[in-house]
Amino acid sequence: MTSQTATALGKLGHPDGELNLTKAAAKHGVIQMIPTLASCAFDELVDAAQPGQVQFLQLYVNKDRAITKKFVQHAEKRGIKGLFITVDAPQLGRREKDMRQKFEAEDPAEVTGNNQESKVDRSQGAARAISSFIDPGLDWKDIPWFQSITKMPLILKGVQCWEDALQAYDLGLAGVVLSNHGGRQLDFSRSGIEVLVEVVRELRARRGLSFPNEKFQLFVDGGVRRANDVLKAVALGATAVGVGRPFLYAFSSYGFEGVDHALQILHDEFEMNMRLLGARTLKEVVPEMVDASSLQSHIVAVPGDRLYDSNYESMQHARLREVKSKM
Ligand SMILES: Cc1cc2nc3c(=O)[nH]c(=O)nc-3n(C[C@H](O)[C@H](O)[C@H](O)COP(=O)(O)O)c2cc1C
Structure with missing residues (x-):
């Protein structure tokens, strides 16, 4: 139900980086999505997994497709169970806090185990510094190529509307992650849970699909903080949700x-909430349990987000230095 979604650069938070996630995922039977830009080397994270532990790979597609092909086929050989192709980052969003922090590692391989990049501009923050290899020209016409190089299930990460989910289904993909990249890409893009309601409605109407669906899976990420967030997504038709920042903060x-x-904590809440809902199995967690009627009302009914407010500092204006004149 819950998986660790891809968050790059884990060693910026803790010397063991994403290895913390691999170990905790093994203990709790949770799936880890390994990011292309993990701080630990890909093989290190796969080697650290327990026998039978499921890992996915998040893929940023390189302009040099030979590099991508090699990486994908290596991942498949190492037993990765699903390829999540990120489609919402043809260019990285303008992350002003990140830009202000700058990026000081001498060698990008110090923070990205996969060393996809050779020349680094450190002036625009860590994310931009290491992501210029990503192909901004990625297109629907590339899908057959991915299908020709791997047998892993292909899932698009970062879908934002039912039309794209429908196209992914028609092209024979295994699913989509409805996500706005944690609000870090396009300002005002809608949340995954909001898009989920539309995708379920339209794919039912146009292709007769019901959800959750094993052949075409809907994943949601963004703002999942409590087990009741997971249950809401499941009730509305998601197969599973991805959790990013809570685990980043935890291991940092x-x-x-x-x-x-x-x-x-998530596990305990989940069990309690299932009991309180009167649901013995996940099949009994149904859409009628969620009032989604105000989801699209962005102005009137959006509740204040205290959790967000207490976690994130707002940007501060630069202060003028006090100049004491000597008379
Ligand atoms: C620090 C950080 C790094 C991320 N790195 C990636 C990445 O490398 N690839 C990717 O597809 N998404 C990346 N994401 C987006 C997450 O996968 C996810 O969509 C987002 O964080 C929403 O989940 P959350 O609200 O639980 O954090 C990153 C998010 C954060 C906060």
């Missing part, structure tokens, strides 16, 4: 123990 502060604890 407390390493493996932090993620272990965060997953335990």
Whole structure:
């Protein structure tokens, strides 16, 4: 139901980086999505997995398709169970806090285990510094190529409307992640949960699909913080949700123990909420349990987000230096 979604550059938060996630995912039976731009080398994360542990790969597609092909086929050989192709980052959004922090690692391989990049501009923040290899020209016509190089299930990560979900289904893909990249790309883009309601409605009307659906899976990420967020997505038709920042904060502060604890909290909440809903199995978690009627009302009914407000500092204006004149 819950998986660790891809978040790059884990060593900026903790010396063990994404390894913290691999270990905690193994302990709790949760799926890890390994990012292309993980701080740990891809093989290190696969080697650290327990036998039978499921790992997915998030893919940023390189302009040099030979590099991508090699990476994808290597991942398949290493037992990765699903390829999540990120489609919402042809260019990285303008992340002003990130830009202000600058990027000081001498060698990008220090923070990205996959070393996809050779020349680095450090003036625009860590994410931009290491992502210029991403192909902005990625297109629907590339899908057959991906299907020709791998047998892994292909899922598009970062879909924002039912039309694209429908096209992904028609092209024989295994699913989509409805996501706005954690609000880090296009300002005002809609949340995954909001798009989910439309996708379920339109794919039912146009292709007779019901959800959750094993052949075409709908994943949602963005803002999942509590087990009741997971249950809402499941009730509305999602197969599973991805959780990003909560686990990043957990391991940046407390390493493996932090993620272990965060997953335990989610697990306990999940069990409690299922009981309180009166649902014995996930099949009994149904759309009627969620009032989604105000989802599209962005002005009147959006509740204040105290969790967000207490977690994120707002940007500060530059202060003028006080100049004391000596008379
Ligand atoms: C620090 C950070 C790094 C991320 N790196 C990636 C990435 O490399 N590839 C990707 O597809 N999405 C990336 N994302 C987006 C996440 O996969 C996810 O869509 C987003 O964080 C929403 O989940 P959240 O609200 O639980 O954090 C990143 C998000 C964060 C916060």
